Amino acid sequence: MQIKENNQKISLLICAYNEEKYIGNCLNFVIKNSDNLFYEIIVVDNASTDKTAAIVANFKKHNIKLVTEKEKGLTKARQRAFLEAQGDILAFIDADTQMSKGWVKQIINEYKKNLNLVCLSGPYVYYDTNKFHKLFVKMYWYLLAIPSYWLIGYMVVGGNFVIKKEILKKMGGFDEKIKFYGEDTNIARRASRFGKVKFHPSFIMPTSARRFSKESTLKTAVVYVLNFISEIVLHRPFTDKYKDIR
Numbered sequence: 001m002q003i004k005e006n007n008q009k010i011s012l013l014i015c016a017y018n019e020e021k022y023i024g025n026c027l028n029f030v031i032k033n034s035d036n037l038f039y040e041i042i043v044v045d046n047a048s049t050d051k052t053a054a055i056v057a058n059f060k061k062h063n064i065k066l067v068t069e070k071e072k073g074l075t076k077a078r079q080r081a082f083l084e085a086q087g088d089i090l091a092f093i094d095a096d097t098q099m100s101k102g103w104v105k106q107i108i109n110e111y112k113k114n115l116n117l118v119c120l121s122g123p124y125v126y127y128d129t130n131k132f133h134k135l136f137v138k139m140y141w142y143l144l145a146i147p148s149y150w151l152i153g154y155m156v157v158g159g160n161f162v163i164k165k166e167i168l169k170k171m172g173g174f175d176e177k178i179k180f181y182g183e184d185t186n187i188a189r190r191a192s193r194f195g196k197v198k199f200h201p202s203f204i205m206p207t208s209a210r211r212f213s214k215e216s217t218l219k220t221a222v223v224y225v226l227n228f229i230s231e232i233v234l235h236r237p238f239t240d241k242y243k244d245i246r
Contacts, residue, residue, distance in 0.1 A: 008111060009039035010104065011087030011165075015077035016043055018246050019095035020051040022208065027059050029098040037104040039087045043095075044069050046077035052095075074158075075174045075183050082173050087165060094159030096208035098127055106203055107162050118195035119154075119188065121161035122203025129209035136217055144225070146201060152232060154197035158184035160205035167194050182227040182237030189231060211245045 012030065016023050023043070030041060041064045045053045056066045069080040082090060091107060093099065110120050123141045126134060149155040161184065168174075171190045178186055188197050211220050223239055230238035 008089050008108070009087040010037065010089045010091055010107060010162075011085040012038045012041045012091050012093065013078075013081035013085060014041075014043045014093055014095055015046055015074060015081060016048065016052050016056070016095040017046040017072065017074075017077070017244065018048045018050045018052060020048075020055055021246070022096040023052055024055045024058075026093075026095050026097055026099075027056070027062075027064060029100075030093075031059075031062055033099045033101045034104050037108070038091075040065060040085070042067055042081055042084055044077045044081045044084070046074070047072040073176070074180050075176045075178050078183075079174045079176055082165070082168055085165065089162055090165050090168065091162045092158070092160075093205060094207060096210065097159055098206040100204065100206060103203075103205070106200075110198065110200070110203075114196060114198070116195045117198055118167045119156060119161060119163045119191040119197040120200065120203060121156040121184075121188070121198070122200050122205065124157060124160060124207045125204050126209035126212070127206045129212060133209060133212055133217055136221075140221055141201070146199070148228070149199045154188040154192040155199040156184040156188035156191075156197065157199075157205070158187075159207055160203070161187070163187070163191060167191055170194060178237055179240065180242035181223065181239040182231045185228050185231035186235075186237075189235070214245045215243075 043056045043064060044067050046069050053066060067080060067084050069077045111117055126137060175186050191197050226238040230236060
């Protein structure tokens with residue numbers, strides 16, 4: 001999988017912990033909708049105890065590289081992905097996402113349009129929830145999240161963002177002290193010192209609503225908002241503990 005656009009190689013990076021239910025489908029969507037535009041695809045198996053690694057190994061014929069990070073933690077896995085990647089632009093998605101057609105081309109177009117663009121992100125849409133949750137999420141993005149981005153000037157969604165590798169190097173990589181919540185805002189805040197961090201409403205990533213299903217929709221939204229604010233104001237997450245929802 002090797003195409004250069006504007007001399008920029010794009011690495012797709014997927015961190016996975018016990019994702020046997022989702023990772024195969026995620027990779028099928030990547031293969032179907034990437035238009036062969038990725039320089040490489042790397043899955044970081046983050047101390048999984050299920051069949052995640054075996055499922056990813058079945059995709060070897062598609063040149064998907066499997067890397068193991070034995071120390072559990074999202075930022076640990078992201079840092080390993082960053083260190084392994086050879087691309088100029090690093091694209092991060094979650095293992096329960098379903099990449100849509102045109103997602104990679106939008107990355108290429110956005111970086112072509114703006115040489116000052118260092119990081120690109122966009123909202124989630126949920127493929128496995130009811131109409132009420134979909135309406136709630138839409139209101140969340142357009143009434144709260146996007147206006148907050150306009151006000152603050154940066155925003156990143158952890159399972160749907162792209163960053164220049166050279167910028168991530170200047171930032172010192174990911175903050176491995178952060179366990180889960182707030183890691184995306186931490187990246188956005190630090191990257192904004194080096195250039196434009198763009199949150200585009202049309203740069204959409206379909207993902208699972210499993211956290212909404214296991215925890216209430218309102219609770220999930222409140223926790224993310226609190227951590228977003230805390231990272232901006234205090235430069236640290238509000239919530240230290242988290243649950244793995246599988």
